[in-house]
Amino acid sequence: MAEVLIGSEEYFKGIGKIHFEGKDSKNNLAFKFYDPSQTVAGKSMADHFKFAVAYWHSFCNTGNDPFGDGPKQYPWDQSSDILTRAKNKADAAFEFYTKLGVNYFCFHDVDLVDEGDADLSTYRKRLDEITDYTKAKMDASGVKLLWGTANLFSHPRYMNGASTNPDFHVVAYAGAQVKNAIDATIKLGGENYVFWGGREGYMSLLNTDMKRELDHMAQFLHCAKDYARNQGFTGTFFIEPKPMEPSKHQYDFDAATVIGFLRAYGLDNDFKLNLETNHATLANHTMEHEIQVAVDNNMLGSMDANRGDYQNGWDTDQFPVDLYELTQTCLILLESDGFQGGGINFDAKTRRNSTDLEDLFIAHIGGMDAFARAMLIAERILEESDYKKIRKSRYSTFDNGSGAEFEKGNLSLNDLSKIAHSSSHPSLISGKQEMLEYLINQYI
């Protein structure tokens, strides 16, 4: 396969294949820590992370925000012909994947080719054509599809939601769009399929029947899941929690809320979570909390990597760089079975004013290096330090004796009371938080 796959035009001129140069390199266009073939805890870095590039932020988004138009002028976005433009974009994307050295990408249907004013049939034809084109590039490059999804929030028709829209006509339309996106995902060998809530939520409770909308959402997910299974899809479905934005309240608020929803509606066998850092922090959680919740419920499917800004309250989707967040994430990944089906998709965008094409490379390289370094740090913490032992020993009174009986459900409240009466007053045992924080810092 082609190490670097360039289309009819090279878009990232002057940038070649990104190589691992080791931690002393000062080359912005080289990896200092990410060496895909290096083994960490028995698995290659590439297999641990399964890094994916997000089509939307990296190749579609020109940087518009509520206060202005996008300043990014992509050379692949200049043709007036929709399919030519889509193919140029695919060329740029695969050039980028292969130069960067990631093995995966992710997309929404309308990332691949614009919808514009097309009706359903017209758009389906476009999608078929661009997925043919994309499939050929995947074959030529070996790059795979981590997951596909349908964009059910950008078009005005979804202004009141998609599967939770109060108007059944929109629900049906969303169904048609998801069918196409599932077909495309299967065609491209997608390993998973994602539902991000988009506008599934409400702007005001005053006009909303929340229960009815949640019933509709669950029913819709059942339809989609049944269809995909009938088509032979064996991958996992993911729900991506987010607490707010664009809606005032998003139904998929956080990991705990989504897990409760999936179980209540009998969807928990087929669906897992795709967790995003910035969504976690918008919900007043740390990312490591959300990941731990998912792991503890056997629900960690995949991750959308980015970071937020702690001084404001919206989804900034900045590239991940914080070794603290990432090390704690990697600690949990290494102590558990890691992602179930998914990997790490960079759902991150360069800042609106990062208008150089090289910025896209530097941002991804910085993010991949940060993850790689965090994984190496986590490995050393787990192998060299007392980190695990300290936590485990805090619970040692439950490992045998009355504590173990309690865990087994063999003690009544009366038993507990009797034990307390016959014991000396409990000791105050330090939580050693500062020591553990200092320990983490010693390995960073």
Added chain:
Amino acid sequence: MAEVLIGSEEYFKGIGKIHFEGKDSKNNLAFKFYDPSQTVAGKSMADHFKFAVAYWHSFCNTGNDPFGDGPKQYPWDQSSDILTRAKNKADAAFEFYTKLGVNYFCFHDVDLVDEGDADLSTYRKRLDEITDYTKAKMDASGVKLLWGTANLFSHPRYMNGASTNPDFHVVAYAGAQVKNAIDATIKLGGENYVFWGGREGYMSLLNTDMKRELDHMAQFLHCAKDYARNQGFTGTFFIEPKPMEPSKHQYDFDAATVIGFLRAYGLDNDFKLNLETNHATLANHTMEHEIQVAVDNNMLGSMDANRGDYQNGWDTDQFPVDLYELTQTCLILLESDGFQGGGINFDAKTRRNSTDLEDLFIAHIGGMDAFARAMLIAERILEESDYKKIRKSRYSTFDNGSGAEFEKGNLSLNDLSKIAHSSSHPSLISGKQEMLEYLINQYI
């Protein structure tokens, strides 16, 4: 029964029975809207609300905060003898209940009588004695116990949690304390029993096995529930969600999280939610959202009424005055079956610098009036305006035809897609949010 029950000393001198004087009264010590016997939507105000006074904030809390000692010097808190002090406090409390005209109160074990350095047996004796005293006052006044609970967070022994403490000895101690609190609740005819998370959560994930702690919490709740049922308690158990404070993360984060937890551990038949306004807003929810979530899951047990401060991030527990929050709460109460077992407990405290004894009356009167007015407003909105109709008609496409088939689970994704292909493009239907907000304002 005594209309006003005064003990050996009158504590709120100069303040008599609080009467309803109607909306034109300017008397701070009279109700303008709360008329307990007035019927709203077929039920008396007293029965709708079941207002309760919180022992801790109103009779124990002297206003200490992390930056200073409490400035409130209560006349009932001056004796150096623990039981005398406790009885004086009970006298003050029942004087207050009966002058104010509330029918309920709520307590933690240590509100009734101080624990101090007492060991379990000594404290149990104190508790027996003060509950004898309290029961007599209840009988004499007709004031009832809405719910009881155990304070499992103030004593240093609980610094790492109670039922989720990593040390089994503390779990056992908590068991003894809950047993006593349940006994006291049953003895006083308590209608419900509450668990507020206290320090059930973590300060740092680095030293925490969240899954093991949640298992312990569930096991502990089972013990408590089984014990109470064996003792003949038929009331409901409540969990009170809170997202943070005192812990960095509280396990009972919000309504959705707690409902998921109760179901996962088989506790959902015996437990419902006790929702607090300030806890809702700390979790980035409106109170009406949390109430709606509870109602939709048949889990609305009771309410801790207060309000937070939107410009800061801790639990200020201010008295409720906001007619918007309360009207939307009452709208949901009137459209549903209301509280299941519980009522409205004022888990609110006068500001630290509200040092006049009359402030406690004014604060409660203001809160009760605000609820009463909100209920009257809600009744009119539901009876006189198009409020319900507007919301219902938004979903009318699901009331019959394909939409109804979708709701019944009779349509596949293929069916949805076919319907979409054969329909015209969905219309953009205004959500009419501004109209509904204006409508609410017209009834306030």
Added chain:
Amino acid sequence: MAEVLIGSEEYFKGIGKIHFEGKDSKNNLAFKFYDPSQTVAGKSMADHFKFAVAYWHSFCNTGNDPFGDGPKQYPWDQSSDILTRAKNKADAAFEFYTKLGVNYFCFHDVDLVDEGDADLSTYRKRLDEITDYTKAKMDASGVKLLWGTANLFSHPRYMNGASTNPDFHVVAYAGAQVKNAIDATIKLGGENYVFWGGREGYMSLLNTDMKRELDHMAQFLHCAKDYARNQGFTGTFFIEPKPMEPSKHQYDFDAATVIGFLRAYGLDNDFKLNLETNHATLANHTMEHEIQVAVDNNMLGSMDANRGDYQNGWDTDQFPVDLYELTQTCLILLESDGFQGGGINFDAKTRRNSTDLEDLFIAHIGGMDAFARAMLIAERILEESDYKKIRKSRYSTFDNGSGAEFEKGNLSLNDLSKIAHSSSHPSLISGKQEMLEYLINQYI
């Protein structure tokens, strides 16, 4: 003058002149409280408020957000000819102003006519032509310009700021644009001129010389002010504080920050503040705090009326409806001299999914009614209640004796110490917060 000014086409068909119908009306298209000619505290409502409609939100903004295109399809926005489209928009705007009965509007340069790809000279010609057209409509209707401004943030050239852009070429370009906007404002008899920070701030301190940028901003404001004064402009300049968004940090963070900036750079004689509710709350202030800060510094110029959402952290610009926020605002307005030069501009937008043209009327009517009612409530509180007296009497120890000497600067620290030694210990005097909150509720 025309009571209702309709252009070549009527855009808001079926909606006529909005009338005052009194508080029992249930007509969404009538005022219940806002009666422009009613006198409150010696001034007509119209003169107190000087309500203005914002061109951008009401006639330009189609509802795009970071997650999707705008669903609002305005009938005045359909022509492919730039000036025809601009004139149609002006027709719609003046039809709206006159039907609604507001006397003022506000604009950015590019609201009046699109910039598109025009160079400076081309755009100036467009602006001259549309201001001719606008002036004629102003003359015909009597509607006036509260303030004008230049949009220095939407065009990609301003992605790194306008007057604080690190590239001087952009600063110069901003200068040209501001010159045009000032010329247009003067031509249309604008009573004030506004600077909203836009992207004057930073995305990252790592690449920012904050001091140099603030120096540039001040220098730029001096240039603009000097130019306008030379052209005979006698109105006031306003700065509009905002703490964040679109930038991570906006230099005009809040009222106190801007006042400090204006004084440090000698701009405080010509500039005052234009305060926006949602910006206040994003800065962790109440709106009444920001207004009081401005009043206390003689800096209250004007107000951008809207409200935010307390459960999220971005600028939602919802229409004002909260009688608490507005009553407290009106209390300060009535206790001070009110706005100096400005008035109340509805910098508010209907929700993205409020797609009916009537929604724009209902939203404004609801906002104007809320202000009118709040003003009437505030008047009664000031005239009928003890509100003012309670606050004033708290400070009575400074009205004479040693307290008054202290205020005059006649006491040293030694004097204070001696007074304290010779006095009894200070009393604890209740702040009566609950009583005051209850008082406010009694007048709402």
Added chain:
Amino acid sequence: MAEVLIGSEEYFKGIGKIHFEGKDSKNNLAFKFYDPSQTVAGKSMADHFKFAVAYWHSFCNTGNDPFGDGPKQYPWDQSSDILTRAKNKADAAFEFYTKLGVNYFCFHDVDLVDEGDADLSTYRKRLDEITDYTKAKMDASGVKLLWGTANLFSHPRYMNGASTNPDFHVVAYAGAQVKNAIDATIKLGGENYVFWGGREGYMSLLNTDMKRELDHMAQFLHCAKDYARNQGFTGTFFIEPKPMEPSKHQYDFDAATVIGFLRAYGLDNDFKLNLETNHATLANHTMEHEIQVAVDNNMLGSMDANRGDYQNGWDTDQFPVDLYELTQTCLILLESDGFQGGGINFDAKTRRNSTDLEDLFIAHIGGMDAFARAMLIAERILEESDYKKIRKSRYSTFDNGSGAEFEKGNLSLNDLSKIAHSSSHPSLISGKQEMLEYLINQYI
């Protein structure tokens, strides 16, 4: 002088002098990066940082919070005699300082010796006695006083503020207390004197005359400053900004607000800022922003080092560990003249459940090491990387030509406009934020 100064009893048994062991050490009770004598950018680490220990958190605070009593039982806090207890505490403190190897401490008056029910004269006698004792220990150990202050917020008398209290009697009392604290500071050779706002702010604007309170605060600061200068004090006064807590609104909101206040009242020659990390983040600023604001205004006096929790909204005062926050702080310190008079005081507390005495050592060692490492990182970034050059070159268009003329104030708005008309359209120049973030990560 004594390397380690132990009093009549050794309190931190088993812990000796803390030594620098280098970065490979895993000894929790040794420095890995902080080597006081190591030179960084021409100055020893000890001189750069002037680390100080806070008396209140480290030796007085037992861990009480709004939900419970403090679990920390200090061996030096057991005597029932006030002065014995105070001397034991001083013994423990100086043992700690000298074992840890810090050269400075900071105190509030009531940290040194309890106030209890003492009247002013009685307390003054206590203070005189304990400062005699403290002075002797300072002389014996060489440990110095970075700054002193008066606690004007813990005692109930200050529940409505100290210098901003509406009751003049409290202002006078605060004056007496500040006089004592200044006397004590001078006696102990304190290098600076601090005012933290405490309860200078409001709980509700409804009962507050903000302008009058600010006038009083300024007048009080003038009194204090004049007194201290008369007594020969030549150090700097610091104000410590905080936006909220304990009050709803604190007058010293943030750096910009305080600088504006100091200038408005003519206090800016004698006062500078003492910035605290957690206060910065509560005000929605980064710490580096606040430090840069202070530096740019020549107002950086000192720093209270700690960190907050980004998932909640109160002052957690955790020990600093975050290398990102600290590196960016050190970058500004090294690029400016550093602290003017002050240093780094650990205004941080071990977690409530960190009940081992060694936790206090580990927390400080971890903090000092983090600062030392951050300073070394910052030095390398400034010396080895393009960091400074990249930022400086962004502004190069202002270094000469028209841009330089603009900076000098030689261009009018007309000039700017002409320049823009005669130039090509400005380029879009990338802000290179991701590159700079990646650069920082490469040096951590």
